[in-house]
Amino acid sequence: MNAEQALIAYVLRLADNALILGQRMIEVVAAGPELEEELANANFALDFIGQARMLYTCAGELEGQGRSEDDFAFMRDEREFQNLLLLEQPNGHFGDALVRQFLFESFYVHLLDGLTRCSAPGLAEIAARAIKEVKYHLRHHSQWLIRLGDGTELSHARVQASLDDAWQYTGEMFVADAVDTVVHESFAGPDLEAVAVLWRRDVAAVVEQATLALPGDQAMASGGKDGRHSEHFGFLLAEMQTMQRSFPGATW
Amino acid sequence: MVATSVSVEQVYEWLADVPDPEIPVLSILDLGIVRDVTVANSVTVTLTPTYSGCPATEAIEASVVTALEKQGVEVAIKRVLSPPWTSDWISDAGRRKLLQYGIAPPQESGSIACPQCGSPQTERISEFGSTACKASWRCCDCLEPFEYFKCL
Numbered sequence: 119m120n121a122e123q124a125l126i127a128y129v130l131r132l133a134d135n136a137l138i139l140g141q142r143m144i145e146v147v148a149a150g151p152e153l154e155e156e157l158a159n160a161n162f163a164l165d166f167i168g169q170a171r172m173l174y175t176c177a178g179e180l181e182g183q184g185r186s187e188d189d190f191a192f193m194r195d196e197r198e199f200q201n202l203l204l205l206e207q208p209n210g211h212f213g214d215a216l217v218r219q220f221l222f223e224s225f226y227v228h229l230l231d232g233l234t235r236c237s238a239p240g241l242a243e244i245a246a247r248a249i250k251e252v253k254y255h256l257r258h259h260s261q262w263l264i265r266l267g268d269g270t271e272l273s274h275a276r277v278q279a280s281l282d283d284a285w286q287y288t289g290e291m292f293v294a295d296a297v298d299t300v301v302h303e304s305f306a307g308p309d310l311e312a313v314a315v316l317w318r319r320d321v322a323a324v325v326e327q328a329t330l331a332l333p334g335d336q337a338m339a340s341g342g343k344d345g346r347h348s349e350h351f352g353f354l355l356a357e358m359q360t361m362q363r364s365f366p367g368a369t370w
Numbered sequence: 371m372v373a374t375s376v377s378v379e380q381v382y383e384w385l386a387d388v389p390d391p392e393i394p395v396l397s398i399l400d401l402g403i404v405r406d407v408t409v410a411n412s413v414t415v416t417l418t419p420t421y422s423g424c425p426a427t428e429a430i431e432a433s434v435v436t437a438l439e440k441q442g443v444e445v446a447i448k449r450v451l452s453p454p455w456t457s458d459w460i461s462d463a464g465r466r467k468l469l470q471y472g473i474a475p476p477q478e479s480g481s482i483a484c485p486q487c488g489s490p491q492t493e494r495i496s497e498f499g500s501t502a503c504k505a506s507w508r509c510c511d512c513l514e515p516f517e518y519f520k521c522l
Binding site: 153154157158161163164165166167168169171172242243244246247248250251254258 | 419421422423424425450451452453454456496497498499500501502522
């Protein structure tokens, strides 16, 4: 894999992460527990969809074969998506969705920070735009984790269970494969080992403040970065892609 | 009209009449999203989005094209991300217009004054509002709810 190919794959992964998480969040639009959360979720989802659009466009330009953001989002199959498994997990209850956002954004904010200093020009600019949004999301989700963890006996128990369930999907974020390594070496991309240290520090601090227990070391699920997804993913894609699959090339 | 017969100043004057679709009291110049205007061989207007997913981005680009077409000028739109937009880019005129419109302008520190009665006794109702860039606040004196343009 040469440096250019690695960069395209890397940008596509970032785009897939943003799109799939955004899609999951969109599924619960109009089902928020209260108006403030309803608006927060919808606004945050929009940020992720917007980031996905910029990243897909960037990948298309790097690739130079005329593929558009819509081609990447709607005309690829399950195995071609390389998002993290964590992001495709079903929304579950409010605490489940919240923990998923919190764990990912705690990682994403440090990844984006590294990317603002990378030498791939388009990517650094997108990261500089996106990090402002993700910091805001993370603040919101950290506050909620603290509120639920340090809340009632019931909210504490339920959000602890959410954290325990989601933990198995966090290992994958920090395992650098060939794509990560080449982008790190050739484009001064983020060092995932360093990101892992910062992630662990930040997550531990909020979890402690939330009076929750950090899950112990355990076997970690992986495969998302290779396009091997959990069983939930096909259903997500089927819903997301139905229009373009039924009416290829439809525009509005 | 041949593009080169248009001056940069003229284009800026026209852009001053293009409103932000979500806060129409602000022009896109007040909002600070026009990064550059060039009139070399053809007219190019460089814009930056406020948020990645801002649904108004395409609408704004379309209204710039329409506004200049009305003047008989063809324009190419360039989109840049860097440096990213923050609320610091809102002009002083823009801040005054926001206040008159009933939206508290972004501020780094201090209490947020009620845009209706000017009281500094205000409280946040929700960190989220009708658009991504606004939060919902309430005045504790006149009791009017108002929107605050988030600082970011």
